[in-house]
Structure formats: structure tokens, C-alpha cells
Amino acid sequence: MKKDIGKKHWAIAEGYIPGWSHGVAPEMTSHETVCILNMTDHDADVEITIYFSNREPQGPYRLVVPARRTLHKRLNELHDPAPIPKETDYACTIDSNVPIVVQHTRLDSRQAENALITTMAFPGD
Amino acid sequence: MKKDIGKKHWAIAEGYIPGWSHGVAPEMTSHETVCILNMTDHDADVEITIYFSNREPQGPYRLVVPARRTLHKRLNELHDPAPIPKETDYACTIDSNVPIVVQHTRLDSRQAENALITTMAFPGD
């Protein structure tokens, strides 16, 4: 009764990489992660674009999520064409050639105890 | 393969600005933020309306989100036509003349360690 689900276009309006951390690295380092699930039998070519409050969008950042795999990518680790600055408001879009599911998580360990948030990204029609 | 996505009408049912804070300002000050992404090539004229439990709605608060930009606006900082009272249950709607994506976040630092929540706002048809 299994069925592939997903959308090709997604957006996350809230992006912010905290500037400092507490606790053991890398688990407790403040970070943001885009979690992508590709249920299909085709590799997903994914493009991430970063939007800012005061300059033109940056990207695309290119990732491949193989068929029947998930990829949890820390946005802190994107470097090409340029790293995402810390302590800066941003947003992002995720576009794929096959249907995927996208979820966003942040771990904020600026204070001694970590705080976590997550939400499904917003899917396009 | 990029595609603009979004909706013109959004709602957030849960609003509450905590009355006190711990930690360094402004990063750790308790606050609520509406994060708006405008992927389109047209500036977005946005109107926020605040709903209360015991009186008529207040607004609109007017914002502009330029083309291809994101705006993360602390609701604590809205002043015209009137500030949003702290420690008061409220809700809000966000209406735009072009499609946008809206996400809501609260940082609550009433206790020594901060707590964070986020969710996509609810999109209208």
C-alpha cells in the first residue's frame, strides 16, 4: 500500500545560524539543517537558493539525494558559491527535479541548554 | 527548475509576547517574529492584523518586503497604529498583494535557558 509522495518546490522563510555555542562539538554546535527525503527510484538533483534582507539571492547550491535515500545537510556546511553568514536573517528555497519532502531544524546552543525547532518546509503547488 | 511559490493570505492563531527575559539583549530578549519570504520580482505590500480575545481587531500594520528579499520582523517592534501588549493572548493575519511564504517563531527566555518554537503560518486558499 506504499506510495511515493512529495513536491518539487519548497520554501523556508526563517533562517538564522546562531553565532555561538555551548557543549560538545559537533552534536551540540548551533546549526541549521535541511532534511530531504527522496522516496523515488531516481536520484534527486537539488538546488538551494538563499535569500537575504538587503541583497540579491545567492546560489544555487547543488546537492544530490540518491534514490530511496535521505540527506540531512547542515546549512553551515554549504560553501559553493559562498558560505552563509552567521547571525544574519535569511530564507531559502529548495527545488528538485523529482518529488521530495523537506523539513527544517535548528539547534540553538547559545545558552547552556540547547533549544530545538523544526517545521515542514512550505510546498509549492 | 526554480519556481516562485507562496500564497497571498496567511494566519497565525498562537501569539503571545512573554513579559520578561534573561540573557544578553537583543539576541536573547523574549520576542515573536514573523518571517516573510518574497520570491517574486515585485515588491510585496503586506498588511498585518492583530486579533484579541476580548476586543476588536487592531491594524493594519503595513510592511514592504522588496522583490527577492526576506524580512524577519519582530512583532514587539510594531508601533503603528499601536504596540502589541505583552502577556496578552493574540492571533494575527498576514495579507499581501503578491504570493509570499510566512513562518512564525518565538524565543522565550523567561527562564534562564531559552526556549524556541516555530511553525509555518496557515495559508489561505
Add this chain to the structure above:
Amino acid sequence: MKKDIGKKHWAIAEGYIPGWSHGVAPEMTSHETVCILNMTDHDADVEITIYFSNREPQGPYRLVVPARRTLHKRLNELHDPAPIPKETDYACTIDSNVPIVVQHTRLDSRQAENALITTMAFPGD
């Protein structure tokens, strides 16, 4: 450019009222809240039904959300037909005669620092 949005039928699959608390009452008492926004010009007659893992559903609990108002109702405070037991897995549905928007929040202060979660409820077709 404002437009009423919402749905008449909503569900929350995750319900659990923590059994103990830290901090000042009532702000820091562990609780779950259903936040309802009624943008329409008609009062909303709302019925909440509670589902359990091992017995028949309980309800309906009846609430009124006046026209153009929001109601943030702590589920801990529902008493008729019966209180919701603490430390018990449950789920709930929210049905209304007019379109509403429903969001769920929990404050968990079982440990010294509070944790918060929120999500939009799931809307019916």
C-alpha cells in the same frame, strides 16, 4: 486585500499534559493550549473531542469563539463532561460551524527550564 481563511475540521495527533511543573504559576505550569482564530463575522460554535489509546472518545467539549476574536484555551481547564487525565497519551479533533484556524502549543516545565512546542493542527478537506 484582506480575506477570511480557515477550515471547519481540524485534528491534533499529539496530546500529553505533563504531570509536574517548575516555576511560577500559572505562566510556567506545564500545560497544553488549543489556539483558535475566528476571522469571520459569525460566532464559532466549536466542539473538541478527545481520543485515547485504550478507550472510547470523550466529548464533545463545547466552546464559543466570538466573531473576529481569538481564544487560547488550556486543555487542562476543560472539565465538562470530564477533565483530561494527566500523563496520558491522547489526541483531539476540533470541529466548528464556521471556518477557523487552529494551532496547538505545549509548555513543558517538568525540568527546571521550560520547553515549548507548537504546530498548526491538521486541517480537513
Add this chain to the structure above:
Amino acid sequence: MKKDIGKKHWAIAEGYIPGWSHGVAPEMTSHETVCILNMTDHDADVEITIYFSNREPQGPYRLVVPARRTLHKRLNELHDPAPIPKETDYACTIDSNVPIVVQHTRLDSRQAENALITTMAFPGD
């Protein structure tokens, strides 16, 4: 005015069972939970499939959610065909023969104070 709502196919892109815990067991043990609500008058036969970053999917894990019941299942407790490894990125899909509502929660108590996240799973068409 009640109405059954739900979908038969759901996905969660973010899965990660923390490797350690603080606080009293079992309440404060780090865990991930899939919360399922079955509003219908038919028992739900549910299949969970786990996706990884570097090997083929694992499953299905079979559950029954009786008619008019909710089931909050800790993913840590799934054992057949094999446990889900800790400290490993994964994702999951949830398929049912009747409409259900699915929500995902994690309690992370790796540090002294617990952090909580929740989101509705992503529903298929």
C-alpha cells in the same frame, strides 16, 4: 458537525534518536515518537518504512491503530525487522489502509534540560 479527516500516506524527513539522556526514565529518556490518530470506525493497518543516507530502506514495521483510537509509538521501541540505530540520520514514511493523522515529536535530553520539537508529518495527495 463532526467529520473524519486524514490521509493514507505521510512522510517525516527529519529523524534522529539522540544517543544519551539526562533525567528520570522513561519520561525524560531521549526519544522520538510517531503519534497516529485514527478517527474512523475501521482499524488502521499501518506500515512504517525507515530511510537512511547510505543504505536501502528498512521495513515495513507493522502497527495496528484500532478504530477511534490514538497510538503514540516511540520509534526507539520498534524492533521487527530491526531496531533503528541511534545517532544516525534517518527519515520515515507512514502508510495506512484508512485515513489517519500523523504527528512527530522528539524529546532531546542530552543536556540537563530537555528540548522538545514537533511537527505534523507531510501528507500525500
